[in-house]
């Protein structure tokens with residue numbers, strides 16, 4: 001098991017290197033003079049020259065790359081012109097908001113999508129199956145910003161059930177003390193029910209948006225995998241052995257069907273990380289996506305770069321986690337390595 | 338080809354169709370045969386003749402695309418096809434069990450093989466968890482799996498083909514069924530292992546007074562072990578006879594051909610020519626006798642509709658208008 | 662020499678026969694086909710059939726609800742939303758289609774060469790593919806666009822880049838399967854150069870699944886284009902484009918003026934749905950077994 005994890009870590013390394021190289025190249029591809037860019041619009045030529053030296057832009061490309069890696073290792077992603085803070089500090093402050101939202105969305109999608117897929121697969125051709133398939137096709141075609149806005153219109157404007165889409169907490173609730181950065185977890189740790197409820201309320205619509213977006217692919221894959229597994233030889237064996245339907249469905253079919261689903265979770269998560277940006281914009285969610293968008297508006301590249309890098313690293317880490325989870329479920333992976 | 342009061346299993350006029358996108362496959366048509374108490378019945382036929390789907394239909398585990406379109410399957414007099422799902426399940430594993438063709442694929446790839454046996458034991462016996470484990474180890478030892486405690490926790494992909502086959506057999510006999518269906522238990526194994534596996538099955542059947550439906554495409558292999566043999570061709574049962582009689586005097590031209598291709602001490606015909614033509618495409622319109630276009634004895638009368646079923650001598654049935 | 666041609670001819674005949682069967686079985690494909698024709702019609706003729714100038718603002722008619730005059734209402738500067746939605750069709754379709762064609766061409770050729778020649782070509786291709794796939798694709802697209810700037814060409818190239826891996830991988834796998842096929846061996850023995858074999862015999866035979874992939878990809882490309890515009894990294898206002906229009910209308914959802922964002926969003930959704938349904942139908946046509 002440990003050896004497998006080690007191998008997975010090694011396998012993830014090229015991806016990490018690729019991510020660092022690409023972000024470096026993108027940085028150098030910025031239009032105009034990067035020094036002038038980083039110095040800001042009001043800088044004098046002298047100041048620009050100083051910045052050029054300070055940034056190492058007078059050196060050769062490989063040397064610059066070396067410097068870039070050195071800064072990364074030190075945890076230095078530059079300074080945001082907008083906030084005046086180090087980008088790393090900004091990201092650290094805002095990451096929990098993004099993660100809390102994305103994970104809630106993913107969990108919701110799994111909690112609804114997997115049962116929906118199973119339901120459709122165990123009743124192929126039934127009306128339930130047809131409805132599920134239509135939902136899946138519709139879900140795949142729905143632009144996230146569109147579904148988000150529809151949700152806001154219906155549940156905030158028309159029905160008034162949801163709070164205004166303005167961030168993680170309403171104006172009257174103070175944020176809980178920061179332990180993990182997740183308002184839900186922190187408020188629970190503080191045993192503060194009011195804050196928990198307030199945070200949960202704010203989370204409902206954005207989570208639903210993300211969940212809806214990820215629902216279709218998860219349900220689709222679950223359904224296809226389940227259909228394949230239910231027609232497999234070993235499920236037939238379980239049936240011929242007279243095992244209870246529940247055992248057949250959950251122990252024999254579902255566990256095998258989950259393998260492709262777990263693999264697909266990585267892609268779905270990557271998709272959600274992208275969707276997250278849009279959702280944060282619509283719900284004024286103070287995460288790293290909206291941080292990056294604010295920086296875009298002011299042509300401030302360092303935060304964008306930090307954002308891309310962070311997202312890519314989260315994705316790499318998640319893929320690692322999925323590989324390990326896969327190994328836990330599938331003995332063929334666990335033992336053969 | 339029915340009757341035999343007191344038979345354990347009576348299959349009568351069983352028909353099966355598959356819906357595919359290329360059309361309907363009439364994979365089994367009015368198949369009838371019986372298996373008596375503690376009797377071993379062999380089922381032989383070329384690939385695609387419908388042996389496996391017959392077994393699946395008897396067990397009630399036909400592929401979702403397949404459908405039983407007629408006939409009955411009676412076990413100790415109870416019509417299995419008329420039973421509800423719950424009652425039907427009561428027979429599976431306990432009264433009748435099956436060792437599937439291609440054992441490796443038939444075992445759950447991500448569950449230790451010992452646990453799979455225990456699943457069946459827990460379902461069909463009053464054993465507790467640890468007793469079930471002991472019983473599973475006993476079964477492993479009985480099917481001659483070396484080092485049962487170690488292999489109890491092994492996964493199918495860690496086992497050889499022969500070992501998977503033995504696990505499959507242990508799984509099938511775990512519930513002490515009265516009828517064991519063994520679908521090509523020896524195919525794909527080397528000759529030595531083949532013999533060992535077949536002997537093992539025979540012993541188990543004998544020990545527990547199990548009736549057995551032994552499926553194989555190898556007539557020689559089945560002939561030695563079965564009391565009676567059912568010969569199938571393209572979804573039809575073409576001949577049923579006691580083994581000795583079948584080998585001595587096959588009456589259906591197909592059986593004779595099949596015998597000729599089988600090197601066997603008892604076979605009358607010694608030439609090893611292959612059977613001409615190939616199994617017809619079951620999606621198309623077929624003549625009443627599906628062997629019609631491969632048969633050297635075919636005559637115009639063979640195109641007359643119902644396929645006959647003649648009891649030529651007591652207990653020897655043949656589905657042919659011009660038997661040998 | 663004629664093996665691939667006759668193979669393709671056979672496949673085509675089968676596909677046509679199968680197509681009729683599918684249309685009868687799945688009327689949704691027919692609906693999708695009709696919708697695609699309508700969208701193409703709007704893209705071609707849209708700018709001549711709309712009732713208003715999509716860019717003309719009207720200070721006296723801001724944010725009017727749908728009415729007999731303005732079927733889809735007007736936006737915050739009084740432009741006719743129906744006209745803008747219709748005119749935007751061409752731009753949205755054109756950007757997505759160009760990106761898909763570009764990534765299809767680049768990905769399939771790179772993947773096919775990698776699979777056929779192996780060696781360093783294969784290593785480079787798979788390194789590039791893996792690197793792109795190491796990113797959440799939409800986030801990578803954001804990073805690229807911010808770095809290179811939001812011109813139309815850049816947007817197309819960016820969308821093509823993030824779609825490149827799926828084609829390259831698929832083409833490589835398809836070529837790998839076919840490299841040892843009988844007709845390839847025959848062509849080799851007939852004295853054809855490897856390049857010729859790849860171009861004339863192997864590559865064309867790999868195209869059907871890639872085309873299916875492209876049609877399924879189209880919807881996703883449209884979502885990405887509109888998504889980028891929505892967050893301000895795509896086409897610039899005041900150009901009529903669905904993503905921007907939703908973005909501009911978004912603020913008014915909270916105050917109840919739903920139509921400004923609703924209609925462009927609906928148009929986008931229907932267009933994506935159309936291409937997804939067509940992709941499904943095409944896949945059933947080419948590979949019936951992979952149906953879900």
Ligand SMILES: Nc1ncnc2c1ncn2[C@@H]1O[C@H](COP(=O)(O)OP(=O)(O)OP(=O)(O)O)[C@@H](O)[C@H]1O
Pocket residue numbers: 355356357362364382383384385386387388389390391400402438554619
């Ligand atoms: N899932 C299926 N879909 C469509 N047709 C099927 C399916 N399963 C079986 N058939 C049809 O049923 C016929 C009989 O199949 P079956 O597996 O019973 O043959 P068999 O006698 O067991 O052959 P083998 O010796 O190869 O095991 C096949 O020729 C095939 O046409």
Ligand SMILES: [Mg+2]
Pocket residue numbers: 388389390438520521
């Ligand atoms: Mg078989």
